[in-house]
Amino acid sequence: MTKTILVAGGAGYVGSHACLALAENDFTPVVFDNFSNGHKDFVQWGPYVEGDIRDREALKAAFDHYKPIGVMHFAGFIEVGFSVANPAAFYDNNVCGSINLINAAMDSGVKAFVFSSTCATYGEPKYTPIDESHPQNPINPYGNTKLIVEKYLSDLQTYCGFQSIPLRYFNAAGADTEGRIGEKHDPETHAIPIAIEAAMGKRDGFKVLGSDYNTRDGSCIRDYIHVTDLADAHLKALNYLLQGNPGKPFNLGTGTGTSVIELVDNIRDVANQSFEVTMASPRPGDSPTLVAQNSSAFARLGWKPQRDLNTIITDAWNWHQKMEH
Ligand SMILES: NC(=O)c1ccc[n+]([C@@H]2O[C@H](COP(=O)([O-])OP(=O)(O)OC[C@H]3O[C@@H](n4cnc5c(N)ncnc54)[C@H](O)[C@@H]3O)[C@@H](O)[C@H]2O)c1
Known part of the structure; x- marks a missing residue:
């Protein structure tokens, strides 16, 4: 049986490494990306749909056509400076877009949803190392948008049984060791x-x-974490949910x-x-x-x-x- 996973933002840095990990483990990644910051030459392990997560019709068509059993969600704006300069655009993409994607996944009966969150949801650390029960008080719109999506997922889990795992990355870094894909942001802020x-x-x-x-x-x-280790964590989180375990957030750092x-x-x-x-x-x-x-x-x-x-x-x-x- 084909095990199809829809990878929103799969033409970007972390998402493309996740597609590689999925393909190496007998899944078919279907990339859903508007290529605002992604790269067509990073899509090497399955088909792609050129679409925007703010476009509900495009999402529904992709879910109806590919019938994914799981979703990995990397799509969004990532630059803190832009989130401060233009919070409205940021909330539109990262919050409204994410809600559309989550609703489309839930409507189509997806059993596993893995979300790219961030250590920026913690804000100023009260102690280190930071564990998952550390208070979440983001200090910029970027972190706020991620926390809102985490809360939406948590409510859907509690009240609708929709299982998800937010993965809170620390600093993603490195590239595929074989050099097939790597980091290519514009502007580069890392x-x-x-x-x-x-x-x-x-x-x-x-x-x-x-x-x-x-x-x-x-x-x-x-805390710099290799992007291939992040991809491996996504795969493990996906399998954890597909095996019927309840979702919960995890930190990803070294x-x-x-x-x-x-x-x-x-x-x-x-x-x-x-x-x-x-x-x-x-x-x-x-x-x-x-x-x-x-x-x-x-x-x-x-x-x-x-x-x-x-x-x-x-x-x-x-x-x-x-x-x-
Ligand atoms: N890179 C890091 O260090 C880091 C750390 C913590 C969290 N994250 C999170 O991980 C995710 C991936 O980060 P990245 O570094 O790979 O970013 P990236 O910019 O390389 O990838 C994001 C992808 O999403 C696509 N996208 C953006 N808006 C979209 C939309 N409306 N519809 C469809 N596609 C859209 C872009 O075209 C791009 O391909 C992001 O959500 C980011 O917030 C990244």
Whole structure:
């Protein structure tokens, strides 16, 4: 029997890696993407529908045609700065679009819904590492839109029995080790690709945003998780729901923090290139330390990250070299 999974936003960075993991595990991923930030050449493991999750008719047609047994939802805007500059557009895409998609999935009898949430739903950490019961108080519209969707899913689970798992990623990074797909955002706001572009001479150096935090070297500490480990967690979450287990949110991180200064040193080593690094003002709303407590995903899903920071940076570096040629 064909096991079809609808992957909303499957032409993007994390979604395309999830499609690869699905195909390697006997599922057929059907990408549903409007290509606003996705890439047609990232769709390599199944068919695609060019459509917008804000378009209910297009969603209904896709569900009627492909009859997916599960949904993975990656579609949306991801940039915090844009969420502050244009909250209305952000809520329209991330909240209204998500509600349409969830309703279409529920109407068509989908049994498993996996949602890309984020550690940004926690806001300022009250303690670290952050576990799933940490209070959720987002500090920007991006985090708010994700939390609203989590709450909608939670209500549907409680009152309608619609099972879902929100996965709260920390910092997604790296690329497929075989170099088939990788990170390609426009604009790029993530530290690893920006530092790699600096090492490749495509940017005038790298700015460390804040060097006066109360951390071991003054720069922010983040938890970088390999995108293939994220994809593996999505697969495990999907199977967990398909086996009839009740949904619940899980953190996806390594549990190890890396400071921005340590990150840049690692990138210099892997690239074997020096580049200018300057200390700049902190970004408003950036927390000093965001590190995941990931033991719940291990206990329930049997998921454990397999790839370390060196693999993340090496795979990202190789992907950027490949894009250049
Ligand atoms: N990248 C990270 O570090 C990170 C961290 C935490 C959470 N997330 C979440 O993971 C998800 C995927 O992130 P990503 O880095 O792969 O982003 P991405 O921009 O690469 O992928 C998003 C995809 O969704 C598509 N899309 C956007 N709006 C759409 C719409 N209305 N209809 C159909 N398709 C639409 C885009 O074209 C793109 O292909 C996002 O929801 C993001 O919030 C990402």
